[in-house]
Amino acid sequence: MKIVLVNSFVNRFTERDDCCHGFVREKHFPCNLGLLAGLLKEENDVIIVDGNALELSAEKIREIIKEFNPDVLITNSTFETIEVDSEIVSGLDCKKICLFYPYISISSLKEKFKNFDYVPYGLEKELTIQEIIKGNDKPKGCYTWEDGNLVKTSPRKNSRIIDYLQKTPYEMFPMKLYDRFFVRSSSGCPFSCTFCEMARSGWIPRDVKTVVDELEILRKMYNVREVTFYDPEISINQAHIEDLCNEIIDRKLKICWHANTRADRINEELVRKMSMSGCIRLAFGVEAWDDFIRNEIVKKMITRDQIIKAVEVCKKHGVIPVVYMIFGLPMDNGVSIMEDIKAVWEMGTPQFSFNIISPIPGTEIFDWYSRRRMLCNYSDKPVCGRNEDLDINELVNYRKLAYSIMKPKSLVESLMLLKNVKLINKLLTNDLGITMFKRLLRRLVS
C-alpha cells in the first residue's frame, strides 16, 4: 500500500509558553507520527509530509499528496487543526482516509469527521490503523461509516506492553528542522484530572530498551543533546521509570531529558536516579494551590506537602522543578489566584507556568464551562474558560501580574542553580552547558 502521513500543524509552529517569557515558536518532532511510520513502513510504501517543519501551505500539502497518489492518507491532528486537516483531505482520491488524533476525548468532535473514513480512538490507535490498512473495515477502537451513519466499533482492550512500536525511523523526517525532540516511553494515564484529555485512559509502557535505542540514535546520529518525554506522566509506574533510568545509565548515554510527573509519584531515591540518568527538568501539574479547587474540582488528589517536598527533592538532586498553575478554574477568584502566585514564590521554583484554563472538548471541565456558556476565544486559542468571578480580561491581567511578580524571583532562583554542583556537572558532561548558559543569558536580557 502507498501511504502518506501528514503532520497537520499547517503554517503554524507549535507555540510553547516558555514559563516566564511569553511564547516561543518551535518546531516539534512529531513523535507519534514517527512511531506510526515505524509500524507501517516495513510492509508499505510510506512517506511523511511534515507541513509544520517544512512550513507548507494546505494547498502545497494537497499537491504533494496528489503527486504521490496514495492508497491511504493519515493526518496527525489536534482539535485545533482538525478543520484544516478536513480541508486538506477533502475530495482527495484515496481508498482510505484516517484521522490520527493523539488524545482520548475524540467523541465530542464527531461532527468534524465527515471527510474521514476512519477515526481510531483509545490508547492503541496505531494497531487500529494497521488493521484498517490490512483490510479490516470494522476494526475495534474506531469510528467509521455505515450506510451514511457514523458508528463506533467496540473498544480495543489495552495491551500489556506496546512492543509492536519499534524504533522511530528518524531518517524519514527532516531532522535538521526540529527545535525540540520528543520520545514516548508510555501511553495513557490512570488518574482522573477533570481538565485532562488523558484521564482514566489506562497506562501502557513501551519496551525500555527500544526507547533508549531511540535516545541513542538521536544522540549519536543527530547530535540531539536534550529530549522531552511525551508521556503524560513519566513516573506513573515506579518499575518502568527505574528501568528506563538504569538503561540510560548502563549505556552511559550523554543525553539530558525533561518530563512531566506527579508530585505523589516520586521520592528522593527515584529523583536521585532520574538525575543520574540525565534528567534536568521535572514539571509538576499543581493546577491550583487551593485544596478544594485542586482536589475536589480538578481531582488532582495531591497534597500541598507532597508538592513542596517534590520541589525540594528536585532542587537537592540537580533537577530543575517546574510548576504549572491554571487560572480561571471553577471557583477560582482573585484571592485563590494570589495564593497560587504566593505558593510558587515561596517554593522558589526557577520555572513555572501560569495558564488560563483552555478546556478540551470531551473533558469534564469542558462540560462545566459549556453548560454555563462560559467558553470564549482568547488570542489564538479557540476555547478559553472564564468563571462566575473572573472574566477573560481579568484572567489575562492576573496572568500578566503573576509573571511580572515572578520574573525577578525566577532570575534569582535560576542564578542559584549555578551553585548546584550536580546540575552543572550533568550539563557539562552532556555538552549542554553552553545551551543552558545562553538560555540564562536570554532571561537576564529579556
Ligand code: SF4
Ligand atoms: S493531568 Fe496528568 S495526572 Fe492528571 S489525568 Fe492528565 S496526565 Fe494524568
